[in-house]
Amino acid sequence: MTSLSIPDAHTIPDAQVASYQAANLSFDAVSFYHQGKTLFGPCSFTLTGAGPTLVMGPNGAGKSLLLRLAHGLLSPTQGRVSWSPARPRQAMVFQQPVLLRRSAISNLTHALAVNKTPRKARKPLAEAALARFGLIACTDTPARVLSGGEQQRLALARAWVLEPEVLFLDEPTSALDPAAIKAVEAAVHAFQRQGTRIVMTTHDVHQAKRLASDVLFVAGGHVREHTPADMFFTAPASKEAQAFLAGELIE
Amino acid sequence: MPQETNVFFVALSLLLSGDAALMSIVALSLKVSLIAVLASAMLGFPLGAAVALWRFPGRGAVVVALNALMGLPPVVAGLCVYLLLSRAGPLGEWGLLFTPTAMVIAQVVLVLPILAALSRQKVEELLGEYREQFVSLGMSRLRMMPTLLWDARFALLTVLLAGFGRASAEVGAVMMVGGNIDGVTRVMTTAIVLETSKGNLPLALGLGIVLLTLVMLINAAAYVIGEMARRRMG
Numbered sequence A: 001m002t003s004l005s006i007p008d009a010h011t012i013p014d015a016q017v018a019s020y021q022a023a024n025l026s027f028d029a030v031s032f033y034h035q036g037k038t039l040f041g042p043c044s045f046t047l048t049g050a051g052p053t054l055v056m057g058p059n060g061a062g063k064s065l066l067l068r069l070a071h072g073l074l075s076p077t078q079g080r081v082s083w084s085p086a087r088p089r090q091a092m093v094f095q096q097p098v099l100l101r102r103s104a105i106s107n108l109t110h111a112l113a114v115n116k117t118p119r120k121a122r123k124p125l126a127e128a129a130l131a132r133f134g135l136i137a138c139t140d141t142p143a144r145v146l147s148g149g150e151q152q153r154l155a156l157a158r159a160w161v162l163e164p165e166v167l168f169l170d171e172p173t174s175a176l177d178p179a180a181i182k183a184v185e186a187a188v189h190a191f192q193r194q195g196t197r198i199v200m201t202t203h204d205v206h207q208a209k210r211l212a213s214d215v216l217f218v219a220g221g222h223v224r225e226h227t228p229a230d231m232f233f234t235a236p237a238s239k240e241a242q243a244f245l246a247g248e249l250i251e
Numbered sequence B: 001m002p003q004e005t006n007v008f009f010v011a012l013s014l015l016l017s018g019d020a021a022l023m024s025i026v027a028l029s030l031k032v033s034l035i036a037v038l039a040s041a042m043l044g045f046p047l048g049a050a051v052a053l054w055r056f057p058g059r060g061a062v063v064v065a066l067n068a069l070m071g072l073p074p075v076v077a078g079l080c081v082y083l084l085l086s087r088a089g090p091l092g093e094w095g096l097l098f099t100p101t102a103m104v105i106a107q108v109v110l111v112l113p114i115l116a117a118l119s120r121q122k123v124e125e126l127l128g129e130y131r132e133q134f135v136s137l138g139m140s141r142l143r144m145m146p147t148l149l150w151d152a153r154f155a156l157l158t159v160l161l162a163g164f165g166r167a168s169a170e171v172g173a174v175m176m177v178g179g180n181i182d183g184v185t186r187v188m189t190t191a192i193v194l195e196t197s198k199g200n201l202p203l204a205l206g207l208g209i210v211l212l213t214l215v216m217l218i219n220a221a222a223y224v225i226g227e228m229a230r231r232r233m234g
Helices: A007-011 A063-071 A104-114 A119-132 A148-161 A178-194 A205-211 A229-234 A239-245 B002-016 B020-053 B059-069 B074-085 B100-136 B141-151 B153-169 B172-178 B188-198 B201-233
Strands: A024-034 A037-047 A053-056 A078-084 A090-093 A166-170 A197-202 A214-219 A222-228
Touching: A024 A063, A037 A063, A037 A078, A037 A222, A053 A063, A053 A205, A063 A090, A063 A166, A063 A197, A063 A214, A090 A148, A090 B100, A104 A119, A104 A148, A119 A148, A148 A178, A178 A197, A178 A205, A197 A205, A205 A229, A214 A229, A214 A239, A222 A229, A222 A239, B002 B201, B020 B059, B020 B100, B020 B141, B020 B153, B020 B188, B020 B201, B059 B100, B074 B100, B074 B172, B100 B141, B100 B153, B100 B172, B141 B153, B153 B188, B153 B201, B172 B188, B188 B201
Parallel strands: A053 A197, A053 A214, A090 A166, A166 A197
Antiparallel strands: A024 A037, A024 A078, A214 A222
16 A cells, blocks of 8 residues: 555555565563463564464453553563564454444544544545445444444454554454354455454454464463464464363363 | 412513513523533533543542532632632732623633533543553544544533533522622522512512523433434444
């Protein structure tokens, strides 16, 4: 993506070549305490390559914490989260989409305004994103009265207009029906083709199989392994991951 | 009983005939209270949002003070403004005592804490919900303020109406700093007090009916807006 003033660029993303420079994310002995309890880490890893990286693990393992530390919503108590060569443009899609009490399109133009996009370019960009995510009929609908699936698509559209180099998704499909899940996964693929580096959490093994290039497995607040997807699903290295994939309850 | 019925009819006929004295009193009341509420909103909403957004030493004390000042007795507010504006007071030279401006100032003192305290509450609730998204978007606190105030608009409109109710129904402060001068600073509440003590019950009751109707309309508006917002915005 070169210019924000060419809305047409959004309608043909498939023809585009990934143009973002890959940024590597490093966790260096990162840990996070809350009220004297260690909730995460210490752990170290580096995310390289094109992704998508799927962060997997049981509920309460620390997947969301990992994502929030990576995105900078939380600061590590110890250790360091760093990007090389530089901190990329980022966006995040939450499990429960946080939408403003405004129309669907206003949610997008607000994000563009925050992003300092020139005023004239906002509306066409927002409309193009709504069209791309199948929301053009809901342009003027208050975002809060949209269905769960539509709300999540709107959150994805908002991330889309920000043209992030890295996109974090925190269990974006856990509250959705299959059709809506399919739409979200299609959106993840679209971002990936666009050249956006995807980091997404899920506890759904099947979803991870459909999307992952590599898997970061988290259990008990620690990263247990970081392996390419094909290896993870056939021969996981850690015994926690083996148990998880075997369907056992692990902590 | 016949006398009270009579009083009621005289009051109604005064209203319906558009009695000039009565209408000028109603007009001044509305003008003073509207200006006071708008001024309070322009100061109070950003103040409330700022207290919700920023963490600073003494923040707790500010929150408690705002909450406590919501219940400030009007006569105390009137006394303070009186002392400030009286000939010997620090702002005595402005010659504002016993003018409608003095009444506006007294009502601002009463209404501002209500608007600031309630908007602080509403904005803080909303911020709790929006915070992560805002941080993710890279918004500064200053940038969050207009977004939060706009998204709380329906709640704030109700707050505004509560402030207007307090301003228009208040008698003690405007009596002290306005002086209830006929044709200059006489508003509905002070006129009711005066006419009742004079025994001019039809005019007092006429004003009472207007005031009551106004308060009812305000509350109805607050209710309708609240319902509309819930239905439209989810």
